[in-house]
Amino acid sequence: MKAATLLILLLLFPPLLAAQERELLLDAVKKSGLPLDSLSLLAVEHSAAGNRALLEVNARSTRIPASVTKLITAAAVFREIPLGTRFETRLLSNAPREGSTLRGDLVLKGGGDPSLLSENLWLLVNRLAQSGIGKIDGDIIVDDSYFDAVLIDPGRDTKRSEMAYDAPVSALSFNWNAMALTIQPGARVGDPARVSLEPASDYVQIHSTARTVAGNSIARLVASRRPTPEQDGDILSVSGEIGINASPFESYRNVSQPALWAGSNLKLYLAYRGIQFGGQVRHGQAPDNSRLLAKIEGRPVEQLVVDMNKVSSNFIAEMLAKNLAARRQPPGSMAAGMAILNEYMAALGLDSTEYALVNPSGLTRQNHLSANALVRVLEDMGRDFRVENEFMASLPISGIDGTLRNRMGQTGTKGWVRAKTGYIDGAVSLAGYIGRGNGERVTFAFLYNGPAPAYQVRALFDKLSSQMVVH
Numbered sequence: 516m517k518a519a520t521l522l523i524l525l526l527l528f529p530p531l532l533a534a535q536e537r538e539l540l541l542d543a544v545k546k547s548g549l550p551l552d553s554l555s556l557l558a559v560e561h562s563a564a565g566n567r568a569l570l571e572v573n574a575r576s577t578r579i580p581a582s583v584t585k586l587i588t589a590a591a592v593f594r595e596i597p598l599g600t601r602f603e604t605r606l607l608s609n610a611p612r613e614g615s616t617l618r619g620d621l622v623l624k625g626g627g628d629p630s631l632l633s634e635n636l637w638l639l640v641n642r643l644a645q646s647g648i649g650k651i652d653g654d655i656i657v658d659d660s661y662f663d664a665v666l667i668d669p670g671r672d673t674k675r676s677e678m679a680y681d682a683p684v685s686a687l688s689f690n691w692n693a694m695a696l697t698i699q700p701g702a703r704v705g706d707p708a709r710v711s712l713e714p715a716s717d718y719v720q721i722h723s724t725a726r727t728v729a730g731n732s733i734a735r736l737v738a739s740r741r742p743t744p745e746q747d748g749d750i751l752s753v754s755g756e757i758g759i760n761a762s763p764f765e766s767y768r769n770v771s772q773p774a775l776w777a778g779s780n781l782k783l784y785l786a787y788r789g790i791q792f793g794g795q796v797r798h799g800q801a802p803d804n805s806r807l808l809a810k811i812e813g814r815p816v817e818q819l820v821v822d823m824n825k826v827s828s829n830f831i832a833e834m835l836a837k838n839l840a841a842r843r844q845p846p847g848s849m850a851a852g853m854a855i856l857n858e859y860m861a862a863l864g865l866d867s868t869e870y871a872l873v874n875p876s877g878l879t880r881q882n883h884l885s886a887n888a889l890v891r892v893l894e895d896m897g898r899d900f901r902v903e904n905e906f907m908a909s910l911p912i913s914g915i916d917g918t919l920r921n922r923m924g925q926t927g928t929k930g931w932v933r934a935k936t937g938y939i940d941g942a943v944s945l946a947g948y949i950g951r952g953n954g955e956r957v958t959f960a961f962l963y964n965g966p967a968p969a970y971q972v973r974a975l976f977d978k979l980s981s982q983m984v985v986h
Contacts, residue, residue, distance in 0.1 A: 517931045518772065520741055524526060524662070533567060533569075535636075536569055537568075537569055537570065539627055539982065540558070540569060540570040540979060540982060540983070541570065543975070543978055543979060543982060544556065544570070544572060544975065544979070547966070547971070547975040548967075548971070549651070549732055549963065549967055549975060550965065551573065552573065553963055553964055553965035554572050554573060554578075554961070554962065554963050555572070555573045555575075555576050555619065555885055555886040555960075555961075556570055556571065556572040556573070556574065556619070556886055556959075556961050556979075557570065557571055557572075557886035557887050557889075557890050557959065557960055558570040558571075558893075558949075558957050558958070558959035558960075558983060559890055559894075559957065559958050559959070560951075560953040560955055560956070560957050560983075561894075561897075561955060561956050561957070561958065562945065564966075565770045565918065567938035568698065569826070569957065569983060570959075570979065572863055572883060572889045572980075573886075574886045574890075575866075575868075575869055575885050575886075575887050575976070576885055577869060577870070577871070577883035577884055577885045577888075578806070578870070578883065578884065578944075578962040578964045579789065579880050579882060579937050579939070579942040579962075579964050580615070580695060580877055580882055580883070580884040580937055580940070580942070580944050580962055581723075581735045581877045581937030581939045581942045581943070581944050581946070582827045582829075582876065582877040582878075582935065582936060582937035582938065582939075583737065583877065583889060583935045583936070583937040583944040583945070583946045583960070583962075584832075584872065584874070584875065584876065584877030584882050584884070584948060585823055585824055585827065585832050585875070585876060585877060585935060586824075586889060586892055586935050586939070587825065587826060587856055587859070587860065587872065587875075587884075587945075588823070588832050588835060588836060588856060588875040588876070588894065588908070589820045589888075589896075589906060589909060590834050590892050590895065590896050591839060591855055591856045591859040591934065592746075592820060592838075592839065592858060593817075593820070593896065593899075593902040593906060594814060594859055595640045595839050595842065595855065596838070596839070597816075598816065598817050598901075598902070598905060599815050599816070600783075600816045600926035601606075601628075601812035601814065601815055601816070602625070602626045602627050602628035602629075602630075602633070602812070602813045602816075602838065603626040603628065603668070603810050603811070603812055603813070604623070604625055604626055604628055604639060604687070604810065604811055604813070604986065605622075605623075605624045605626065605807060605808075605810040605892045605926065606622065606623060606624075606639060606642075606643055606807075606809045606810070607619060607621075607622040607624055607757065607801045607804060607806065607807060607808060608620060608621050608622060608806065608808055608810040608945055609801075609804045609806065609809040609861040610652075610653060612648070613976040615647055615648055615649035616648075616649070616650040616651075616652060617648050617650065617651045617652060617653070618652050618653075619652060619653040620651075620654050620655070620656050620659060620794075620799075620909065621651050621653065621654075621655050621792075621808075622655075622656045622657075622658055622799070622801040622802075622805060623655060623656070623657050623658065623687065623777060623778055623781050624658040624661075624687070625657075625658065625661060625662075625685065625686040625687025625688065625774065625777070626661055626663050626686065626802050627662060627686045627834060627837060627838045627841060627847065628812075628813035628834075629688065629690050629813070629819055629822075629828075629831045629834040629835070629919070630760050630813040630814040630818075630822070631687075631688060631690075631777070631813060632689070632690055632691075633690060633714060633780075635813065636689065636777075636780060636781060636784055637646055637787075637810050637812070638969075639781075639809055639811045640781070640784040640785055640787075640788050640790070640864070641788065642809035642810075642811070642876070643788075643808055644783075644788050644789075644790060645809075646764060646808055648790065648808065649789070649790055649791065650790065650791040650792075651785070651790065651791065651792045651794065652794075653794055653936040654794035654795045654796065655689055655778045655781060655782055655794065655795070655796045655797070656686065656778075656797060656801070657774040657775060657777060657778040657796065657797070657798035657799070657881070658774075658782075658798075658799060658800050658801050658813065659686040659773070659774040659798075660686065660800050660846055661683045661686035661841050661845050661846060661847065662685060662686035662749070662837045662841060662846050662848070663837075663846045663847065663848045663849075665848065665849065666682055666683035666684060666685060666773065666947035667684075668684070668833060668849045668874055670849065670853070670873035670874035670879050670881055671874055671876075671959075672740030672878050672879050672880065672939065673878055676769075676808065677768050678767065678877075679691060679693035679741045679767035679768065679769055679830075680767065680829055680830075681775050681878075682769035682770070682773075682829075682830045683768060683770070683771065684773075684830065684833045684834055684837060684863065685700055685771065685773035685774050685775040685950065686774075686837070686841070686846075687776065687777050687778075687779035687849070688773045688830075688834065689773065689776055689780055690714070691708055691769050691828070691830050691831075692769055692773040692778075692830065692862055692867075693767045693768060693769050693770065694712050694713070694714070694719060694751075694766055694767070694770060694776075694934045695712065695713040695766075695770075696710070696711075696712055696738060696751065696765065696767070697710070697711050697713070697751060697764070697884070698710050698711075698725060698733075698736060698738070698757060698764040699711075699757070699763050699764075699983070700727040700757050700758060700759045700760070700761055700763065701713075701726075701727040701759075702727075702761055703727065703759070704727055704728060704729050704902070705726065705727060706723065706726070706727045706728060706755050707723065707726060707727070708736075708753070708756075709808065710723045710725065710751075710753050712751070712937050713719060714780050714952035715781060716776075716779040716780045716782065716783040716784075717748075717779055717782070718748045718749065718770070718772075718775060718776050718779035718780070719749050719750070719770075719866065720748065720749070720750045720751070721749050721751050721753070722750060722751070722752045722753070723752070723753040723754070723876075724753070724754045724755055725753045725754055725756065725757060726755075726757075727756075727757060727758075728756040728757070728759070728760050729758065729761075730756055730758035730759070730760060730761075731758040731759075731760040731761045732756070732757075732758045732761060733757050733758065733761050733762075733764045734902050735755040735757075735771070736753070736754075736755040736756065736764055737754045737755045737757040737838055738751065738752070738753045738766060738768070739750075739751075739752050739755070740769070740770075740771075742771040742772070742803070744854075746771070746772065747772065747773065747794065747872045748773060748775065748776075749770055750778070751768070751839050756833055763879065774798060774800065774982050775797075777795055777796070778797075779796050779798035781796075782796055786975065787960045789792070790854055791903050805926060816835075817905040817908075817909075818842075819831055820835075820906070820909045821904065821908060821909040822833065823914035824830055824908070824909040824910055824911070824917070825909065825910075825916060825917035825918070826912055826917060826934055827917075827918055827936065827937075829877075829878050830874075830876075830877045832871075832876035833849065833874075833875055833876055834875075834947070835875065836853065836855075836856065836875035837848060837849060837852050838852075839851075839852045839855045840852040840854075843855075849874075849875075851861075852871060852875065853872055853874070853875065853961045856872050856875060856913040857870070857872055859962050859984060860872070860888065860892075863891050863892065863895060863982075864886075865887075865888050865891060868885060869884070869885040870883065870884050871883040871884075872884075872889045873949045877937055877939070880942075881941070884962070885962075886946075886959075886960040886962055887960075889946045889960035889962075890946075890958050890959065890960050893946065893947065893948065893958045893960070894958055894969055896915060897948065897956070897958060903969075905947065907933060907969065910933040910934055910935055910947050910948070911933070911934065911935065911936065912930055912932070912933055913928055913929055913930060913931060913932035913933070913934070913980070914928065914929035914930065915929065915930055918933065918935075918936040919932065919936065922973065922977055923977050923980060923981055925981070927981070928980070928984050929985060931949060931950045931984040932947065932948070932949050932980045932981075932984065933948050933950075933958075934945050934946055934947025934980070938969055940963065941964060941966065942962075942963070942964050943963045943972040943973060943976070944960075944961060944963065944964075945959075945960075945961045945971050945976040945977075945980070946959065946960035946961065946962075949983045951979055951983070951984065951986075952956075952984075953983060957983050959980070959983070961975075961976045961978065961979065963976075
């Protein structure tokens with residue numbers, strides 16, 4: 516049945532067509548080949564006439580949700596942290612000044628900002644220079660005491676990775692605690708490969724034996740990151756071969772000591788700005804009598820939620836969870852942050868059997884959610900004028916951006932679905948909102964756990980979503 520015809524019939528014969536629409540959706544589920552007991556599905560239409568379920572399969576049974584967990588993180592953040600809030604990074608010192616010389620240590624104190632990037636750190640250094648400081652006699656002290664010292668949440672998947680998605684979390688974090696690695700062929704066959712990092716601070720030691728060979732292959736390249744024996748930086752080892760005609764190989768690797776990573780890049784930027792510094796970078800805390808020398812503010816919290824949801828950033832999710840905790844009582848811990856997320860779910864009146872949350876990003880098999888619990892969260896955000904637009908704007912848009920950029924882009928569906936995706940091995944999810952041309956909205960949550968390939972599950976979820984876009 517064509518969508519336009521369905522819309523007309525829905526308007527003329529709503530009870531009859533509502534039943535027919537439910538049958539069509541359930542039929543699509545049955546024809547997918549996925550066992551019904553592997554799914555938890557719920558789609559609810561909201562209209563002036565009231566709410567009605569369009570699809571309901573094991574809606575109150577829990578499944579591993581993967582990254583749709585970030586919807587709850589976003590909702591808790593919007594409930595706890597006022598819009599417009601920005602997290603600060605500061606330069607402090609209790610040392611005296613003699614002319615342009617700071618006669619002591621410079622403290623870089625983190626305030627839990629996930630958006631401290633190269634351009635922000637450069638701005639911070641410029642503000643220090645504008646204050647008249649041109650030389651630092653002491654050390655750089657990195658202070659990450661606003662959060663606890665646990666860098667990797669034990670609730671995460673226990674399998675560790677050196678890739679950027681598994682980055683550690685610290686109150687003093689820089690460039691998402693990841694470094695950009697580029698490997699390029701040398702000028703001639705037999706030359707060493709060219710290995711570079713951005714930023715190029717002395718936090719990382721590069722050990723490379725990679726060589727340039729004929730052809731255009733990068734298949735034999737191997738790169739790995741490990742902490743130094745002193746735990747004061749990282750060693751990046753590169754080996755193998757790259758073809759002389761190969762395109763540059765690019766990869767993002769996380770760092771093991773985020774606060775020292777930030778401090779080492781501060782040292783690099785001081786040199787770029789011409790501020791003299793010959794000391795060390797080390798951990799510590801700002802003395803109580805420290806004075807403010809310069810500060811920068813990060814992106815507003817509503818933009819951080821956009822950054823988290825559009826690309827499904829595990830790093831931002833965990834940073835925000837610890838910020839939730841730290842705002843109540845520093846140092847912020849993941850356990851305290853997760854207590855706030857679970858507190859939010861309880862406040863919705865949900866039965867405790869429908870949710871269990873141990874990690875805010877979904878990078879875990881310990882989280883469990885029902886489709887009904889997710890729909891309740893989406894409904895809560897969707898009816899709150901204060902945050903509805905910001906929450907909606909954070910979600911990927913079908914066929915347009917984020918993790919839905921290459922999904923549901925067909926005519927009639929493109930732009931009509933705003934939803935958070937989720938995936939870890941054996942768990943696929945999708946939850947959000949579907950617009951209908953008659954001005955109504957569908958709130959939905961689809962969860963699957965099982966051995967089926969992810970593409971098969973996504974195909975079903977996309978088909979269901981597209982089928983509910985009625986023009």
